[in-house]
Amino acid sequence: MIAQYIAFGVFAAATLGGAVALVWSRNLVHSALYLILSLFGTAGFFVLLSAPFLAAIQVLVYIGAIAILFIFAVMLTRSLTNITDLFNRQMWVGALTGGLLFITVLVGIILPVWGPNGSLAEGLPRSVDVATTRDIGLQLVSGNGYVLPFELASILLTAAMIGAIVIARESE
Amino acid sequence: MNILTEWTPIGLFFIIAAVLPAAPILVAQLLNPSKPNDIKLQTYECGVETVGDTWVQFKVQYYIYGIVFLVFDVEMIFLIPWAIAFNELDMFAFWAGFLFIFLLTDALVYAWRKNALEWE
Amino acid sequence: MTALEFLGLLLIVAGFSTLPLLLAVPLIWVERKVAARIQDRFGPNRVGPYGLIQPIADAIKLITKEDITPAGTDKFVYNLAPILSVASVVLMWAAIPLGPNQSLIGVDLEIGVLYIIAVASLGTLAVMMAGWSSNNKYALLGAFRVVAQLVSYEVPLVLSLLIPVLFAGSLSLQDIIIAQHGMWFILMAPLAMLIFFVSAQAETGRAPFDLLEAESELVAGFNIEYSGMKFGLFFAGEFAHVATNGFLIAHLFLGGWQGPGVTFNGPWWSTLLGIFYFVLKASIFYFMSLLLRNSVPRVRIDQLMDFNWKFLVPISIGNLVMTAFLVMITNAAGFGLASYQPLSEATFFELLPVTLVLFLGNVVVLAVIVGTFGRQLREERLTVEAVAAGD
Numbered sequence: 001m002i003a004q005y006i007a008f009g010v011f012a013a014a015t016l017g018g019a020v021a022l023v024w025s026r027n028l029v030h031s032a033l034y035l036i037l038s039l040f041g042t043a044g045f046f047v048l049l050s051a052p053f054l055a056a057i058q059v060l061v062y063i064g065a066i067a068i069l070f071i072f073a074v075m076l077t078r079s080l081t082n083i084t085d086l087f088n089r090q091m092w093v094g095a096l097t098g099g100l101l102f103i104t105v106l107v108g109i110i111l112p113v114w115g116p117n118g119s120l121a122e123g124l125p126r127s128v129d130v131a132t133t134r135d136i137g138l139q140l141v142s143g144n145g146y147v148l149p150f151e152l153a154s155i156l157l158t159a160a161m162i163g164a165i166v167i168a169r170e171s172e
Numbered sequence: 173m174n175i176l177t178e179w180t181p182i183g184l185f186f187i188i189a190a191v192l193p194a195a196p197i198l199v200a201q202l203l204n205p206s207k208p209n210d211i212k213l214q215t216y217e218c219g220v221e222t223v224g225d226t227w228v229q230f231k232v233q234y235y236i237y238g239i240v241f242l243v244f245d246v247e248m249i250f251l252i253p254w255a256i257a258f259n260e261l262d263m264f265a266f267w268a269g270f271l272f273i274f275l276l277t278d279a280l281v282y283a284w285r286k287n288a289l290e291w292e
Numbered sequence: 293m294t295a296l297e298f299l300g301l302l303l304i305v306a307g308f309s310t311l312p313l314l315l316a317v318p319l320i321w322v323e324r325k326v327a328a329r330i331q332d333r334f335g336p337n338r339v340g341p342y343g344l345i346q347p348i349a350d351a352i353k354l355i356t357k358e359d360i361t362p363a364g365t366d367k368f369v370y371n372l373a374p375i376l377s378v379a380s381v382v383l384m385w386a387a388i389p390l391g392p393n394q395s396l397i398g399v400d401l402e403i404g405v406l407y408i409i410a411v412a413s414l415g416t417l418a419v420m421m422a423g424w425s426s427n428n429k430y431a432l433l434g435a436f437r438v439v440a441q442l443v444s445y446e447v448p449l450v451l452s453l454l455i456p457v458l459f460a461g462s463l464s465l466q467d468i469i470i471a472q473h474g475m476w477f478i479l480m481a482p483l484a485m486l487i488f489f490v491s492a493q494a495e496t497g498r499a500p501f502d503l504l505e506a507e508s509e510l511v512a513g514f515n516i517e518y519s520g521m522k523f524g525l526f527f528a529g530e531f532a533h534v535a536t537n538g539f540l541i542a543h544l545f546l547g548g549w550q551g552p553g554v555t556f557n558g559p560w561w562s563t564l565l566g567i568f569y570f571v572l573k574a575s576i577f578y579f580m581s582l583l584l585r586n587s588v589p590r591v592r593i594d595q596l597m598d599f600n601w602k603f604l605v606p607i608s609i610g611n612l613v614m615t616a617f618l619v620m621i622t623n624a625a626g627f628g629l630a631s632y633q634p635l636s637e638a639t640f641f642e643l644l645p646v647t648l649v650l651f652l653g654n655v656v657v658l659a660v661i662v663g664t665f666g667r668q669l670r671e672e673r674l675t676v677e678a679v680a681a682g683d
Contacts, residue, residue, distance in 0.1 A: 003176055003180060004176060007183065027366075029366075029369075029424060030366075033369065033421070036417070047175065047179050048175070050175040052175070052178075052401065052402060052403045052407075053252075053253070053403055053406065056409075056410045057249040057252075057406070057410070059410040059411070059413065059414075060245065060249065060406070060410040060413055061242070061245050061246060061249060063413065063417065064245070064414070064416060064443075065238070065241060065242040065245045065413075065443070066242065067417070068238060068416065068420060068439060068443065069235070069238045069239070069242065071420055071424070072234055072235055072436075073235070132402065133252070133253050133402070133403065133463065134253070134256050134257050134462075135257075136253040136257075137252075137254050137255070137256045137258070138257045138260065138261065140250070140253055140254060140257075141257075141261060141264070141268040141269060142261075142264075142265070147268050150250065150272060151268065151271055151275075153246075153250060153272075154247070154250070154272040154276055155275060157243045157246055157247060157275075157279065158243075158275050158276060158278060158279040158282075160239075160243060161239065161243045161279045161282070162279065162282055164236070164239040165236065165239075165282070165286055168235060168236050168239070168288070169232075169236075169286065169287075178399060178401060178402070179399075180301070181304070181398060181399045182386055182399055182401070182407075184302060185305050185308070185309065185382070185386040185399075186379075186383065188302075188305055188306055188309045188382075189309060189378075189380075189382040189383045190375065190379055192309050192313070192378070192379075192382060193374065193375045193377075193378035193379060193382075193525050193529075194375055196355065196521045196524070197371070197374070197521050197522060197525070199355055200354070200355040200356070200357075200359060200520055200521035201359065203355055203356050204355065204356050204357060204358050204359055205356075205358050206358060206359070207358065208360070231436075234439075234440050237440050237443065237444055237597070237601075238443060240601070241443045241444060241446065241447060244447045244605070245446070248447070248450045248451065248454070251451075251454060252406065252454065252457070252463070255454045255455075255457045255458040255616075256457060256462060256463065257461070258461070258616065258619065258620075259458075259619070259630045259633065260461070260630065263620060263624065266616055266617065266620040270613060270616075270617075273609060273612070280601075280605065280606070280609075283601075284601070284602065289597065289598070289601045289602065290594075291593060291594035291597050291598070
């Protein structure tokens with residue numbers, strides 16, 4: 001059991017620490033690398049939640065594709081790699097908004113569910129079976145399963161690709 | 173707790189994989205000479221002085237390849253559970269997967285026809 | 293888990309981690325000897341009997357070379373890149389089975405193959421980091437090209453990988469090998485094996501896709517500014533990666549450690565026999581990769597990309613659809629893979645009809661390819677030959 005706590009601590013540190021460092025860093029490429037650290041932390045959480053499939057595709061898609069695209073984009077704007085100002089003039093508005101958002105999420109979502117009087121106060125309902133990737137597959141294409149979102153996802157991907165090509169090829 | 177019995181060794185693998193390549197580098201740092209001088213520390217550009225800032229004109233083509241790869245990557249991760257469960261599914265599952273693949277092949281054909289896949 | 297168990301686990305993990313790096317050493321020798329013999333020369337034969345100590349001499353040389361880190365590099369990222377590159381290969385070895393015994397694998401992950409692919413994508417990241425942190429135009433340019441290549445060839449790699457996964461119904465490598473008890477998957481999906489082999493060559497940067505280390509262009513690409521052991525690590529990592537790909541192909545398509553006389557978790561001689569079969573099959577692919585390297589010219593970057601997106605990807609999609617269609621048809625007809633579950637109990641003759649159907653499907657796909665592209669390729673070849681003959 002102690003191993004789970006250690007793992008949770010490590011992944012939490014990676015995710016949150018990476019996110020903070022990403023915002024704080026003045027070098028855009030370093031920020032991209034901290035993003036990768038943060039995404040690794042998220043993949044670790046998926047493992048802890050007994051969803052290794054999601055962890056693997058988190059690494060494969062987010063880190064192997066999206067983070068690389070970020071790094072490409074960052075290198076496109078290379079003139080912005082040496083930002084010296086840490087804060088800008090909207091700092092106080094931003095801090096206020098961030099604080100309000102945090103309190104809203106805390107009071108509106110976290111406390112009613114996980115708080116002392118919340119609906120999960122007696123602990124999460126434990127399920128004995130852990131869904132495997134095969135179960136995802138069975139659900140994904142079954143008629144009363146998720147086949148409609150499955151097809152809609154492909155339409156969404158097609159739209160994304162067409163959109164990206166249209167924008168990137170504007171010069172033609 | 174079988175998720176941890178399966179993945180704790182992987183965690184150890186990550187740690188050791190990070191440490192193991194560092195060992196030869198550290199050994200090399202101990203054993204190699206270190207005589208830096210100005211010329212050695214210069215950036216290599218075919219033996220002449222560097223001209224201009226170190227950045228290259230970014231070709232949009234790299235980004236397009238990245239985007240097309242991203243779309244196909246996401247397609248592949250949808251197809252993986254489909255492939256695993258395939259032998260236990262009926263005909264409907266095949267046609268659902270076929271429609272999925274067909275729509276994305278459609279996108280590939282679009283990219284092809286719009287010359288988005290050309291290198292230059 | 294007690295401290296002793298933990299220590300044992302640590303030793304096993306350390307053992308599996310050092311294997312790829314130790315393997316790189318004789319592989320360098322094999323590579324140089326084979327390349328030399330193909331080029332009608334001797335290769336290293338001075339250092340030790342038949343030059344066997346040559347790789348060790350090379351390693352000692354690399355360790356004792358001065359490590360020149362040019363000014364202006366991003367020190368942390370610069371040092372991290374070779375470590376990440378080797379780490380990605382070492383991590384792959386966590387999930388690859390070495391023999392027909394559950395203890396001969398680091399961890400038999402439920403998501404085995406997907407984990408291997410995900411970890412391989414970390415290598416792509418390492419190249420990007422190396423190219424950027426070197427503060428060198430050529431390194432950056434080289435890194436962009438390499439990343440574009442690695443990223444593009446992942447698509448046909450995974451698409452052709454889906455076919456053994458489809459047959460076996462599992463991502464775990466031991467399961468895929470066990471499912472090949474009756475029939476090796478290469479007979480059911482030869483085209484997928486070819487596509488996987490070609491994509492794996494491109495993924496590791498082997499000829500004819502070796503733009504990464506094109507010594508005559510871009511002056512060694514993204515690792516220009518690396519010297520000494522850091523360069524050595526990139527090098528060793530690449531060799532280990534090629535070997536690992538050979539193992540993967542052997543497992544996915546040739547039945548891994550399956551062979552006459554081998555049973556899973558059987559007696560010690562069965563285990564040794566299984567390891568022997570497996571190493572033999574993997575060596576075949578490594579040797580093929582060496583032969584390919586020394587006989588085929590390098591392709592240009594635009595040819596590389598066209599080959600992938602306009603040829604390999606459509607073919608692998610078509611192959612996947614055709615294979616899935618035939619599996620579905622045979623399942624419905626009653627003699628398909630679903631009728632002989634679990635596949636580890638099926639015999640060769642039971643699986644023969646479905647194998648024939650799938651093989652014919654592959655032949656049909658191949659015929660379609662030759663028909664569609666054949667004319668175009670023939671015209672190109674004729675124009676090239678006409679130009680060459682006209683000079």
